[in-house]
Amino acid sequence: MMHRLALLRPHPVLMAILTGLVFGALLLLLSGQNPLRAYAEMVRGALAPRNWNNTLVWAVPMIGMTLVAALPLRGGMVNLGGDGQLVIGGFVAAMAAIYLPLPGPLLAAVAILSAMLAAGLYAALAALGQTVLGIPMLISSLLLSYPAIGLTSWAAGFPLRDTATGLAQTLPVPEAARLPMLFGPVSTGVVLMALVAAVVVWADRRSVPGYELRMRGLNARFARYGGVPTARQTVTVMFLSGALAGLTGAIIVLGTHYRFINGALVSPGYTWSGLMAALLAGGEPLMAIAAGFFFAALQTGGFAMQREIQVPRVLSMVLQAIIILFVSLRNGRGAARKEDRS
Amino acid sequence: KTLIFLSASPVSVNDFLQLGANGAEKVAKETGMDYKIYESSDPTVKLQNLEAAAEEADIVVAITYEYDEILPAVAAKHPDVQFLAVDSCPAESGANVHCAVFREYEANFLAGAEAALTSETGQVGAIGALDIPFIHRYTDAFLAGAKYAVPDIRTAPSLWIGGNNPFADPAKGQQRGTIMASGGTDRILAAASGSNGGIYRALGDFPGAAAFGVDINQCPQAPGLVMDNVEKMTDVAVENGVRGILSGDQPKVVTLGLAEGGMTLTSLKPGITDSGCLFEEHPDVIEKVAAIRDKVISGEVVVADPMAQ
Amino acid sequence: MSPILLAALAGSLCGRVGIFNIALEGQILVGAFASIAGSFYTGSALLGVLSGILVTALFSLILALGTTRFRGDSIVISVGMNLLASGLTAYLLRVLFDTAGTFSSPEIAEVKRIVIRAINTTPWIGWIFSRQTPITWAAWILTILVTLVMFRMPLGLRMRGVGQNPEAARTLGVNVERLQLWTVVAAGALTGLAGAQLSLGTVGIFAEDMSAGRGWIAVVAVMLARNHPAWAAFVCLVFAMADTASVQLQAQGLPNQLTDAVPYVITLAALVMGSLRNRKRRQAALA
Amino acid sequence: MQWELETTGLTKRYGRLVANDAVDLRVAAGEVHAVMGENGAGKSTLMSMLYGLTRPDEGAILLRGQQVRLASSLDAIARGLGMVHQAFKLFEDLTVWENVVYGAEPRRFGFLDRRSACTRVQELAQRHHLAVDVRARVRDLSVGIRQRVEILKALYRDARILILDEPTAVLTPQERDGLFAIIRALRADGRTILFVTHKLHEVMELTDSVTVLRQGRVSARMRTAETDADAIIRAMTGRSVNLSVARSPATPGAEILRVEALRVPAPVRGAKPLVDDISLSLRAGEIVGIAGVAGNGQSELIEAITGLRAAEGRIHLNGQEISGRSVAARRAAGMAYVPEDRALTGTAAGARATEALLMGRQHDPAFARHGVQDGAAIAAHARDLIQAHDIRITSERTRVGTLSGGNLQKVVLARELDFDAPLLIAEQPTRGVDVGAIEAIHARLVAERDRGHGVLLVSAELSEILGLSDRILVIYEGRLIAELPGAEATEQHLGLLMAGRTQEVAR
């Protein structure tokens, strides 16, 4: 009955977006700006052919971190440690690319894989904290972020610093390990991420592990009853989630910055935006990717808006937040998740 | 013609960015150019903004080291646009890239000397936002200057703000300031940008203690608590740079220190009266500091660049 | 540490009535902003603190109504609120005060600190007891008060019941949603006070994102203390000592990037040790 | 005549479903009044309207002739109504006295007056012969004692009219007799009791008058002394029902399941193990019933056997040792399991029928190759099961959360029977299922046995255990305390055993 009602409701997400835009317009009016002009700049800044590349560059890590959050969420788990996993991925990718004596494309591949492995293992630590020690994953994943950020930032600032610059950053990654450019600032990272996203969507719908994870998200007890090894699943899913974060970090390092720069992976807030996109979609990967893309466009548009008419781009943050809030109020989602949290 | 000022973070976050923006605006007005600011807050957007600026402007001013990586490539793609990198210089770059960089350590050295000469407890220290090489140009040079002026001065180990928000966590600044002052340090260099305010508040509880501000004259912000400021004249650097580019005689790299007037202490600026700073009570000390400055300028005293170590 | 303590009290109140509040970070930020703005416009520290409390209480209505009336998920709402707080304060900073980054002004009246002359400059003791604002002392009194209310007052009994079994509370005539709503709003007032202490009490400055993770530490404290206010206060105390110790470590020459992580690592270690102790117990529960 | 409690034309609709249709209830002061009816007849709905939990769409409630509006249970409590719910509503982590005074606490200077609260609850309990330790935590109490706490809650609020919704469903016959004594004492005290039950003999034994509901309407109103069981059944169902299953004697074959010294430790240190050294054996072609009052370890025993709960001891299934193995491995070794709670364990409300019916066989090569699901095969399988078991559902893509309880149970049964496993564990297979469906499920279980499968049946329903089991094991406080042949067991005998009174049985 409840479900039927939910299906009948007219596009709750669309309504939420509209409400967010209305609120944003009020804020703009409050500060003496023309909302239509601001929104027009935003749309142009995100979607005009000239700016399309920018959105794409932003969307790649954004979607990466969305999947990082969506994967566990699909099974009713929450990974709050995306930041830590992201920096570990980025750092390991940089280290491997700089210090491993491997030729060309192999170097990039090894760098990416080792980033995924390291970040995945780190995330699995939080999962083991839950399955072995009973520390809620919500908290252990969050806490584990801090030492990861601290350690990598120290390493980039001291022992492994590029002394040619005054910054806390590592040496540049050799040319050979860099992801080839496709067009403009868009690297082959886009292709990589698109492939990974497609695999996640497919696995969610068609694979047995995807089925098991979905059922667990709907009712963890039911999944256990049906023979799904939920403890092992927790560890596996967190490993994969972390590995995706590692991939994201590697793509940023090997495709955009060409070195590990202290703070550069965390400061854009991909992790939190991604978590929100995933929550917005209730963990459903395709919807989450769409939401992630939407947020990427919103944020890129926000930057352009600030550039063109000096409207603070934090406005796009406010828009995002309001959309999230309205979607969550309208859907009353998350009933399935309460199971795991207790 | 169009001048675009590029900042890697919102200009009002940091006083020397604001100063640079002021300089850019001033010189644009003087020379009749259109003027725009592009602010970013993130490495990816920084690149987008740089490219958008290169498309649109005739002269692009990019401030801080954060553009070192990306400037050369973008400049190469836009050979008719002139670029001025302020505060840092890309390693290899084309002819259309000019640099104006600072020797911050020189002025910090003087501030340290002034601190040592005015200290009552005989102990000085420095608080930086982050433990990164660039900020050691402030903290280490400050301590070196103190040792130079008063060889038996005690120096407290430097403290760092750190955390999630090192450049804007005044509460942590307050805590660090209190801890350092409680340890008997009464002259403290506050090299932590937005967290500085907290350091000043902390010193309010310790009669006789004073801080050294950075980038601009911060004395009015905390009356009676700031001795002097290490000023970084980014406005001068921008104005002169842009003029030089327009007239076509701007050298590839300009370094600005005490000699060029690019770095100074508030107390050493000519015609300062209403600074609100504590140094005004120590004219004798300022005289000594001015003497040290002259020695630095003449090369008699060589200040080491902590970043070069 | 008093901002963290106040936020942890707020978190344990919410937890007791069955609402998991991870919006503390954003609430502190809103409180910090509102009290600075209030103080700036009225010229009175007291009014500044009050406006911080009031505005944050209003802000927490999002969580209060969202989880009760609209049956939303508290995690999603909280994450949205954190983002909203960060964006909105930064936006208003530009609109109202025409600045970004930090805002300070001579017109901001600060909360006066209570200086105890005798110990003012004594290491440790002086740092801890002297130069504290009335808000800090209030925070400790509130800790006692909240604990008393929770375990010695009818209201606290009702709150605990609502968190455990809302259905049962409802059949006994307790208006569950209303109690939850007011608890979350009261918790919002506490976080508003936390924000006021952070901005008006400590420095008289507002800086973007100046909550800087303190709300998350409070969340961790609440989880460690299982919603017990006194235990949460104890965790906060340990955390604050770890934090102060980490500054001492800096002075020993350890880089701040490493010392920053010390409090979290200590917390993690405490969690691991605690659960190793309880491990046997749990093994009997669902495998 | 002035009725103590009266409703006129009371109506409650849930969408198109009319749960209560113009119900006229008339209860005299100082009587025990039974309300009867099949599952879903509307009994609980009526009671929750009387207690202010649900608001009627039409009609009126009159107390001693006065019409009252009950906006919340607070109103009902204020007017002297008290209710003990079908599912207890207690705070497990709070003490007995805290549970009792909750919402009406004695105060001193604004603080909770714990001492006077304790003494008042203690006195109240003594006066009404409700033996209970007022300082104990509810989580440590047995079901029977919890019920006393519920009654205490109502009495503490000075309830003149006490509503008991299926209070005996979870009690042993002996606990039930204790409850009846309490009820009689309350009646002697001048209180009025509304008593909802499915059990005819209880009505005949205890009550003064009966109201029967059928499909939301009052189908009969009678004095207990002037009626008989048959008349009530006819009023309830419109026909006569025979619940006993016709079955031939068992022909037990090889051993299917052997459990040796199974132990599930307690969650808190020092407490008694939940399952204490249980050994049992089940053969092909027999139904073994496990009888016991809810909460005596039967759920934990089953969870330990199915692998949902860690346990010590050894379990052999089909000659294979399965202790310590995963749920999946145990299922693969030949185990099907109908869990006690179809909505919380047996299915997921958000799952489509295809998904719910696949669970447990997701790795079966018929449905997946190399981890890739065969959507067509899965859908076909679901359609087959839906048809074979006559599950009323729109399509195989419908989410099972929209099904009624009986149909949801069919989904679980269909899936588990389809495993064709030599061992079927059926836990409370007919709980909350209506009479027609019960007949069908019982027939299925017997058919399983006759096909040579072993059935382990857990039920709180004595009639079900007695009617189906070839052998009966009695569980009490985590131990098996008796085994008896199904043919010889009587309800009285079993009841004593379930209460742990082995000596009295021996005598």
Ligand SMILES: Nc1ncnc2c1ncn2[C@@H]1O[C@H](COP(=O)(O)OP(=O)(O)OP(=O)(O)O)[C@@H](O)[C@H]1O
């Ligand atoms: N909140 C509700 N929403 C929709 N339908 C409901 C609701 N509560 C009860 N119903 C429906 O109303 C009818 C009457 O239910 P009620 O619980 O009163 O039956 P009952 O006689 O107490 O049954 P049982 O013997 O199983 O306890 C049922 O069909 C039930 O599904």
Ligand SMILES: Nc1ncnc2c1ncn2[C@@H]1O[C@H](COP(=O)(O)OP(=O)(O)OP(=O)(O)O)[C@@H](O)[C@H]1O
């Ligand atoms: N809380 C509720 N909200 C919405 N619908 C409900 C609720 N409870 C019951 N229903 C609906 O009422 C109907 C009857 O449900 P109920 O569980 O009482 O059936 P039942 O009597 O146990 O089932 P059956 O008649 O198949 O044995 C179903 O369609 C169910 O979806």
Ligand SMILES: [Mg+2]
């Ligand atoms: Mg029913």
Ligand SMILES: [Mg+2]
């Ligand atoms: Mg009922």
